[in-house]
Amino acid sequence: xxxxxxxxxxxxxxxxxxxxxxxxxxxxxxxxxxxxxxxxxxxxxxxxxxxxxxxxxxxxxxxxxxxxxxxxxxxxxxxxxxxxxxxxxxxxxxxxxxxxxxxxxxxxxxxxxxxxxxxxxxxxxxxxxxxxxxxxxxxxxxxxxxxxxxxxxxxxxxxxxxxxxxxxxxxxxxxxxxxxxxxxxxxxxxxxxxxxxxxxxxxxxxxxxxxxxxxxxxxxxxxxxxxxxxxxxxxxxxxxxxxxxxxxxxxxxxxxxxxxxxxxxxxxxxxxxxxxxxxxxxxxxxxxxxxxxxxxxxxxxxxxxxxxxxxxxxxxxxxxxxxxxxxxxxxxxxxxxxxxxxxxxxxxxxxxxxxxxxxxxxxxxxxxxxxxxxxxxxxxxxxxxxxxxxxx
Numbered sequence: 109x110x111x112x113x114x115x116x117x118x119x120x121x122x123x124x125x126x127x128x129x130x131x132x133x134x135x136x137x138x139x140x141x142x143x144x145x146x147x148x149x150x151x152x153x154x155x156x157x158x159x160x161x162x163x164x165x166x167x168x169x170x171x172x173x174x175x176x177x178x179x180x181x182x183x184x185x186x187x188x189x190x191x192x193x194x195x196x197x198x199x200x201x202x203x204x205x206x207x208x209x210x211x212x213x214x215x216x217x218x219x220x221x222x223x224x225x226x227x228x229x230x231x232x233x234x235x236x237x238x239x240x241x242x243x244x245x246x247x248x249x250x251x252x253x254x255x256x257x258x259x260x261x262x263x264x265x266x267x268x269x270x271x272x273x274x275x276x277x278x279x280x281x282x283x284x285x286x287x288x289x290x291x292x293x294x295x296x297x298x299x300x301x302x303x304x305x306x307x308x309x310x311x312x313x314x315x316x317x318x319x320x321x322x323x324x325x326x327x328x329x330x331x332x333x334x335x336x337x338x339x340x341x342x343x344x345x346x347x348x349x350x351x352x353x354x355x356x357x358x359x360x361x362x363x364x365x366x367x368x369x370x371x372x373x374x375x376x377x378x379x380x381x382x383x384x385x386x387x388x389x390x391x392x393x394x395x396x397x398x399x400x401x402x403x404x405x406x407x408x409x410x411x412x413x414x415x416x417x418x419x420x421x422x423x424x425x426x427x428x429x430x431x432x433x434x435x436x437x438x439x440x441x442x443x444x445x446x447x448x449x450x451x452x453x454x455x456x457x458x459x460x461x462x463x464x465x466x467x468x469x470x471x472x473x474x475x476x477x478x479x480x481x482x483x484x485x486x487x488x489x490x491x492x493x494x495x496x497x498x499x500x
Contacts, residue, residue, distance in 0.1 A: 109306070123449050123457060123460065126457075127447070135286075137280040138280075139451075140444060142395065144276070147396060148399065149391025149395075161472065161488060161489060162489065164475075172473065172480070186433055188239070188441050189207075189218055190218055190443040201224075202454075208455055219240050240258040241269055242268050242269065259360075265363055273343060348379065365420065367385065367387065368386060368400070386400050386407050390421055406495075424445060426465045426466065426467065435494060449461035
C-alpha cells in the first residue's frame with residue numbers, strides 16, 4: 109500500500125492523518141491512545157514543546173554528523189524503533205516491513221513479545237541483527253524458551269519492559285472491543301468496510317495472530333485460548349531479582365525499559381544492565397505520571413556515566429530528538445511515529461518518517477550552531493525552559 113500521491117507529507121503529523129484514514133479504528137486507536145484521561149500521553153508531547161533552543165550564528169556548519177551508537181550498535185541517527193504490540197495490525201506483515209525499513213536506514217529495530225510476526229519471521233526477512241523486547245509472564249518455562257528463540261535468531265540485545273506488570277486501562281480499547289479475538293460489532297464491521305486496502309493486504313498474509321505465543325505457549329492453539337492465556341499471564345510479582353535471572357539467562361546486551369524514577373534508575377545500574385529507557389509506556393499505563401522528558405534530567409544526574417540513558421515518549425520531530433539528547437539521552441525510541449508511517453504506507457511510510465526526523469534533527473542542530481550530535485549538551489537549550497534548569 110503506497111503512500112497517497114496526492115497527499116503532501118512533510119511532518120509526522122501529516123503521516124498520522126493518513127494512517128487514521130487507512131487503518132481500522134480499533135487498531136489505529138490501540139496505537140494512538142493512552143490510559144484513563146490520557147493526561148500523561150498528552151504531557152509527553154506538551155512538555156517537550158516547552159523546551160526552547162538557543163539560536164547561534166556565524167559558525168561553520170559543513171560536514172555535519174548525526175551518527176552515534178546505542179549499546180555499541182551503529183545508529184545513523186540517535187534513534188531506535190521501539191517495541192510496539194500489534195504492529196502487524198497497522199499493516200499486514202508490519203513488523204517485517206518496519207524492520208526492513210530500519211535496517212535500510214541504519215537504525216535499530218525492536219520486536220515486541222506481543223508482535224504479530226514472530227521472531228523467526230523477522231529474522232528470515234532481515235540481515236541486520238535486531239533487538240527483542242521481553243514481557244515477563246507467569247509461565248517461566250515459556251519465557252526461557254522465548255529468550256532461547258531470540259538467541260537463536262541472533263538478536264543483538266534484549267529489551268526488558270518493567271512497567272507492565274499490571275495492564276493500564278485504555279478506554280478506547282474497551283469501547284472498540286479490542287480483544288483476542290476482536291469483537292466484531294456492527295460498528296467495527298462497517299469501519300472495516302471503509303478500509304479495503306487494509307483488508308486486502310490482511311487477506312494476503314497468514315500472519316494475523318500473536319505468532320511469538322500461538323503454538324509456543326502451553327494450551328494456546330487459537331485466538332480464543334490466546335486471549336485467555338494473555339489475560340492471566342502478566343506477572344504482578346516481577347522484581348529486581350527477576351531482572352538478575354533474565355540477565356544471566358540472556359547473557360548479552362540488556363536494556364531496561366520503563367524507568368521513571370531516579371531510585372529505580374540506580375537499581376537498574378546495580379543489575380549491570382547496559383542501558384535504561386526513561387519511559388512511561390507512552391502514557392498507556394499510569395495516567396497522571398510525569399512525562400518522560402520531565403524525569404530525564406533527574407535520571408541522567410542520578411546515574412552519571414554508569415549506564416546509557418535513552419528516552420521514549422512524545423517524540424514527534426527531529427527537534428524533539430535534539431531536546432532529549434541535549435538533556436543527556438544517548439538516543440531515543442519512537443513508537444507511534446513509525447506506526448503512523450506503517451499504517452499510512454507500509455515500509456515506504458516508515459522510511460519516510462525516518463527521513464523526516466533525520467532532516468529535522470540535522471537542520472535544528474545546525475541552526476543551534478553545532479555540527480556533531482556528540483557535541484550536544486544542555487547549553488544548546490534556553491535556561492529556564494527545560495526540566496532541571498537552574499533558572500527554572
